[in-house]
Amino acid sequence: MVAVAEAKQRYGAHRVAVVMGTSTSGILETEHAYQARDLAGSLPAWYTSRYRYTHNMFSLSHFVRACLGLRGPATVISTACSSSAKVFATADRMLRAGLCDAAIVGGVDSLCLTTLYGFSALQLLSTSPCRPCDEDRDGLSLGEAAGFALLESSPCVSRRGAVALLGYGESSDGYHMSHPHPEGSGAVRAIRDALGRAGLQPRDIDYVNLHGTATRVNDAVEDKAVSSIFGRTTPCSSTKGWTGHTLGAAGITEALISVLCLKHGFLPGTLNCKRIDPTLHSRILRDNDVRPVRRILSNIFGFGGNNCSLILGTLR
Amino acid sequence: MKVGIQGIGLLAAGLEGWRAGRAVLASTEPFAPIAVPDPEAALLPPNERRRSSDCVRWAVHVAQEAIAQSGLDPREVPTVFASSGGEMGVLDTLCRTLAEPERMISPTLFHQSVHNTAAGYWGIATTCQQSSTALSCFDDSFAAGLLEAITFVSVEQRPVLLVAYDLAVPAPLSEARPIATGFAVALVLAPPSDCSLAGMHLRLDEAHQDEPTGLVDSALEQVRQDNPAARSLPLLRAIATGGSQRVRLSLLESQQLVLDLDPCRN
Numbered sequence: 001m002v003a004v005a006e007a008k009q010r011y012g013a014h015r016v017a018v019v020m021g022t023s024t025s026g027i028l029e030t031e032h033a034y035q036a037r038d039l040a041g042s043l044p045a046w047y048t049s050r051y052r053y054t055h056n057m058f059s060l061s062h063f064v065r066a067c068l069g070l071r072g073p074a075t076v077i078s079t080a081c082s083s084s085a086k087v088f089a090t091a092d093r094m095l096r097a098g099l100c101d102a103a104i105v106g107g108v109d110s111l112c113l114t115t116l117y118g119f120s121a122l123q124l125l126s127t128s129p130c131r132p133c134d135e136d137r138d139g140l141s142l143g144e145a146a147g148f149a150l151l152e153s154s155p156c157v158s159r160r161g162a163v164a165l166l167g168y169g170e171s172s173d174g175y176h177m178s179h180p181h182p183e184g185s186g187a188v189r190a191i192r193d194a195l196g197r198a199g200l201q202p203r204d205i206d207y208v209n210l211h212g213t214a215t216r217v218n219d220a221v222e223d224k225a226v227s228s229i230f231g232r233t234t235p236c237s238s239t240k241g242w243t244g245h246t247l248g249a250a251g252i253t254e255a256l257i258s259v260l261c262l263k264h265g266f267l268p269g270t271l272n273c274k275r276i277d278p279t280l281h282s283r284i285l286r287d288n289d290v291r292p293v294r295r296i297l298s299n300i301f302g303f304g305g306n307n308c309s310l311i312l313g314t315l316r
Numbered sequence: 317m318k319v320g321i322q323g324i325g326l327l328a329a330g331l332e333g334w335r336a337g338r339a340v341l342a343s344t345e346p347f348a349p350i351a352v353p354d355p356e357a358a359l360l361p362p363n364e365r366r367r368s369s370d371c372v373r374w375a376v377h378v379a380q381e382a383i384a385q386s387g388l389d390p391r392e393v394p395t396v397f398a399s400s401g402g403e404m405g406v407l408d409t410l411c412r413t414l415a416e417p418e419r420m421i422s423p424t425l426f427h428q429s430v431h432n433t434a435a436g437y438w439g440i441a442t443t444c445q446q447s448s449t450a451l452s453c454f455d456d457s458f459a460a461g462l463l464e465a466i467t468f469v470s471v472e473q474r475p476v477l478l479v480a481y482d483l484a485v486p487a488p489l490s491e492a493r494p495i496a497t498g499f500a501v502a503l504v505l506a507p508p509s510d511c512s513l514a515g516m517h518l519r520l521d522e523a524h525q526d527e528p529t530g531l532v533d534s535a536l537e538q539v540r541q542d543n544p545a546a547r548s549l550p551l552l553r554a555i556a557t558g559g560s561q562r563v564r565l566s567l568l569e570s571q572q573l574v575l576d577l578d579p580c581r582n
Contacts, residue, residue, distance in 0.1 A: 014522055014570060014571065023430060023431075027407065027411075030407065030411050030489070030492075031411055031414050031415070033411075033492075034411040034412060034414065034415040034488075035415045037415070037488065041487070041488055042488055042491060043488045043489075043491050043492060047492060048491045048492040051492035051493055052454060052493075055492075056400065056401060056452070056454055056493070057399075057400070057401065057402060057431055057452030057454075058400070058452045058453050058454040058457075061453075062454070065568075071522075071568075071570040071571070072570075072571070073460075073463060073520065073567060073568075073571060074453065074460075074568060075451045075452070075453050075460045075463075075464065076451060076452050076453070077449060077450070077451050078402070078430070078431030078432065078450055078451065078452060079430075079431070079432040079435070079448070079449060079450050080430045080431075080432055086449060089447075090449065090451075090464060093464075093467045093468060093471045093472075094467060096471050097317060097467045097470055097471055099463070099467065099520055113414045113419065114410055114411075114414065114421075114426070114429065117414060117419050117421050117426075118421060118423070118426030118427075118429070119426075121420075121421050121422060121423040121426055122423045122426065122427070123423075170394075170447035170448070170449070171445050171446065171447060172435075172436075172439040172444060172445050172446060172447070172448045173439070173445065174391075174439040174440055174442065174443040174444050174445045175440060175443075176440065177427040177428070177433070177436050177437070177440070178423070178427040185445065186445050189445055302430075302432070303427050303430050303432070303436065304430060304432040304433065304435055304436025304439070304448075304450075305436060305439060305440070306432055306435070306436065306448060
């Protein structure tokens with residue numbers, strides 16, 4: 001809040017953009033309202049008068065903007081699970097185009113019946129806390145999260161130790177709504193695009209934070225994509241054993257975990273992964289490791305075959 | 317920021333396709349809204365088409381019209397999809413089912429409920445692996461989508477397909493979000509050297525006393541006010557009429573997109 005207030009004072013409220021990501025927004029309110037329909041099938045007034053501020057996809061940015069007193073451009077990106085990774089790309093373009101001087105990016109997703117019963121219908125929910133990259137993994141655990149970050153153009157924050165968005169890559173699978181491309185070609189494209197934009201080679205990446213949802217198919221396909229670029233040397237792990245899959249908030253959650261890793265020189269292991277699936281080729285970290293980290297690539301993939309990779313690093 | 321407009325797709329009652337719509341918007345034909353038949357969306361494979369939602373068919377249909385006009389290969393064109401509420405029909409079915417004791421929702425219905433369903437189906441139908449964004453900005457979703465698309469063209473110096481759509485909202489959800497008729501529009505935007513329909517310069521301005529551009533025809537103005545995607549109508553009208561024109565689109569209560577249109581010089 002202090003950093004936002006400072007940015008607002010520095011640049012003016014109309015020069016600070018708000019770019020949020022969510023997958024289901026406030027659909028829980030609509031679920032409740034449908035359960036509270038009257039005999040004629042009408043929805044309750046407490047719901048209909050509040051739709052704009054609850055379920056509508058834009059309500060999240062509306063709230064953040066109103067709460068922080070900002071008047072710059074605003075939008076909500078909703079590309080299922082990749083939503084709050086893609087907010088970094090959209091905000092970066094806005095900054096480059098001079099539409100704003102700073103941007104609040106972030107994402108929020110909270111539990112609702114839609115995702116609970118939806119993932120259950122797809123038979124993608126784990127019977128126990130999820131076990132990414134484990135040979136016996138059997139699905140994902142749903143999580144809830146909210147996270148925010150303030151982005152400014154690098155000349156304004158070129159102080160030592162600050163974390164920078166070095167690159168991002170966005171792509172589609174063009175294959176299926178809920179199954180990843182079998183060869184991971186969309187994921188490869190996102191990773192390569194991020195490396196290209198950052199002007200980096202695969203060997204320049206110290207750690208890969210996997211999407212790693214712990215479904216059979218996701219982890220196998222992501223491994224194909226990641227190992228085809230990074231081989232068997234770059235340490236990789238999934239942090240979803242700690243957080244669960246926070247869906248539209250996964251991008252910001254894992255970007256902020258990456259920031260903490262950069263600041264503290266820490267590589268998180270893969271919680272709940274007892275025996276690494278021997279068919280995976282990447283160098284999966286099972287246990288935590290303490291060592292300096294300069295550049296991290298974070299993968300996020302979503303329904304609709306929507307992929308995003310971010311590269312974050314410390315400024316030297 | 318300046319872009320060229322290379323292709324337009326349009327679908328709404330009385331505005332079926334850009335050729336017919338242009339004549340109505342340029343006032344050479346009367347506006348006669350009659351219900352739109354289920355769009356062909358010929359690009360969708362038959363099995364996908366059968367399972368697809370109205371939103372998907374409307375969005376794919378206009379996207380296909382715009383891309384065909386541009387002559388570009390859809391596999392090479394990143395996309396921006398803008399909609400206020402997205403799959404409102406699917407969400408209605410989902411919430412009805414979840415209100416029943418069994419809560420038996422189909423996996424297909426679930427993955428069709430996301431805001432990027434139309435974007436995903438477009439990618440699958442064209443096997444496009446480019447960047448694809450789906451966004452919302454309530455009533456100003458078209459303006460927010462246009463801003464995202466023009467910014468993308470300007471920063472990346474490559475064409476982008478923008479698709480904006482909102483369909484009639486079914487009861488009882490319409491009590492919360494009344495949208496009476498469907499509207500879908502697609503624009504292929506490119507760096508200014510690739511200009512075939514019109515050139516467009518965008519400036520983001522703080523809102524002041526100049527009102528956002530409306531429409532003189534009261535029936536068309538009613539459509540513009542009813543449907544967030546139809547907030548594109550003043551821009552479409554300016555393109556249809558030709559010449560140099562200025563259009564103001566509201567972006568939230570605090571800002572406006574100021575769009576200056578020019579005929580193509582090449």
